[in-house]
Amino acid sequence: MAQQTVSGFRYANLADDLELKIKEGVYRSGEKLPSLRRLHDQTGLSITTVYQAYIELEKRGVVEPRQKSGYYVRPLLDRILPVPEAPKLKPVAKKVTMGTLAYSIVEDMSNPDFLQLGGSVVMPELLPFKQLARCIRSAPIESMKHSLMRYENPYGNPELKRQIAKRMVGQARRDAMEEITITTGCLEAVNLCLQAAGSAGDTVIVESPTYPWFLQLIEDHKMFALEIPTDPRTGIDLEQLEQAIGANAVAACLLVPNFHNPLGFEMSMEKKKTLVKMMAAAKAPIIEDNIHGELYFGNARPATLKSLDRNGWVMHCASFSKTLSPGLRVGWCLPGRYTEPVRRLKLNGTVASPTLNQRAVADFLKSGAYDRHLRRLRTALKNQISNMALAIARHFPKGTRITAPKGGLTLWVELSPNINGLEVYREARKRKISIFPGIICSTTGRYRNFIRISCGYPWSEEVEKGIRTLAEIIGQMV
Ligand SMILES: Cc1ncc(COP(=O)(O)O)c(C=O)c1O
Structure with a gap:
């Protein structure tokens, strides 16, 4: 049983001490904490008191027990510092002039001398390089010949499309699988969708803040960007979005509802449903960028807007750049009612995405290691x-x-x-x-x-x- 000290219970004091050390970075998120016996030896407190301290920390949400392993520091994603407020701005369609700043950022991204806290890239040590390399090396010579000497199907390698379709069960209506079109990364998917939905002079709605490369694409196509205030916890302001749609001829709404870049929020199911209905009623497409959809910190993969789409107004885009390999440049889209124009643009633009890269990803997915x-x-x-x-x-x-x-x-x-x-x-x-x-x-x-x-x-x-x-x-x- 815990013995009381002047400042409170001994177990509570030990819990306070450990919590402070976690905040100071002595123990890091995901790191194993000292065993009961070790802390008992270090502090002279009884095993029961140490155990109670861990139970207390578990209650506070600071540590988590793992079976037969001990206590680990629980990653803290909230309550660290206050969250920025939603921006207050009047939504007005604007010409985009991004300048060249983004290019120097991209250049730095490939410079090994830089500490990469800029580009949202996953470092190679977290990606399955060896398994992926094995998929490429172990291909039979006949299949290699096919990969190197022929154009791929313009809309994608059939096996890769089958593997993506399997992963997308529940993320799109069953009949939507036919729409899968392979692209060279997610950005190409977004670009094709944007071009299929609008042309120069059209207005595109984006979140504020948004992913800068969306603005660059809008600039390149001489479109206008209309930024809607976006709450860092809950996402785009739907009331202001509705007003903007009423007041402007909107060609498309380009959004990242799951794990937004840069804000990281996940839009609630209720909001997703309202959004999809609202845009269908306005007869304007949503370009949904779901590149981070697999990188959830909760218990389940979040719903896509595509899974709620009944009339083909959602154009869904994603890639393997954040989860498998940014270098292979394999992405895809399900462009809904815009499938034909998107495919035409893809065919006319690049004929097809590289065969070898698609096959490597297909083989990796097939291996079950993903x-x-x-x-x-x-x-x-x-x-x-x-x-x-x-x-x-x-x-x-x-x-x-x-x-x-x-x-x-x-x-x-x-x-x-x-x-x-x-x-x-x-x-x-x-x-x-x-x-x-x-x-x-x-x-x-x-x-x-x-x-x-x-x-x-x-x-x-x-x-x-x-x-x-x-x-x-x-x-x-x-
Ligand atoms: C929201 C979003 N969309 C698209 C991209 C680009 O994806 P890809 O490298 O697959 O073209 C990124 C990369 O950071 C991103 O964050």
Whole structure:
């Protein structure tokens, strides 16, 4: 039984001590805590008191027991710092002029000297390189000959489409599977859908903030972007969306409802249903980017808008870039009533996506290793985001806010209003750290005091040092 001390129960004091050490980063998210016996030896407290301390920490949601293994630090994704408020802005269609900033960010992404906290990329050590390489090497020579010497079916390798269709059971109506069209990454899928839905001068609705490459595509097609305020916890404001649809001729609504980049929210089922109905009533398509759909931190894969679509107004896009290989560039779309124009654009644009890459992904999916790999990847990303958020809370100045992602791999960080995220980006770049300045996630000039930090790295001293350096840069600007 716990004995009382001056400041309270001994078990509670020990629990407080361990919780503080977790917040200070001594014990990291996902890390195993000392055994009962070890803590008993270290502290001189009875095994029962140590056990009660762990039960207390479990109640507080700080640790989790694993059968026959002990207690582990539970990733903390909420309640670390306040979450940024939804932006207040008047939705107006705007011409997009993104400039060249995004290109230097892309260049840094392939520079091995940089600490990659900018591009939302998963580091190779978390991806199944060996199994994937085996799939490529072990292909019979006849199949290799086919891969290298022939064009693939313009709409995709049939085996790959079959494997994707299997994974999409429950994510699209059964008859929608016919729509699967393989693309070169998710961005090509979005680009094809955008071009099929609209043309120069048309208005495209996006979330605010949004994924910057959506804005670049809108700019390239000489379309207008109409940003709708988007809450970092719940997603796009449906009332304002409805008003915008009523007031503008909208060609498409381009959204990331599951684990938004940069905000990380998951739109509720109720909101998804309302959204799909609203857009069908307006006879305007939704381009749904579900690239992070498999990277959920909860218990189940979230519903797609496509699964709620009755009339073909949802154009669903995704890829394997965040879960398997960004380099193979294998993505897909289910373009609904726009399937024919999307396929025409695909055929005329590139004939087909590379045969070898599609076959490698198909073989990997067929091997059954994907689900096992995804389970490990989700756990790793959840721990990494938690460790990153805790490190930001430790080192960044008071007043910093961060999102509480439900999946994906990015944190959206709000700094004090006088800090210029672009300046932080430039200073960080000089020190070989890449981040995203928030300003490129909008056409409105908002988010000047925001940065996006990507959590694709396994946690290490180098990442902690990178966060400390960012904090110093920001600290000098306060
Ligand atoms: C929301 C979103 N869509 C599309 C992409 C690009 O995907 P891909 O590399 O498969 O073209 C990304 C990459 O970061 C993304 O975050």
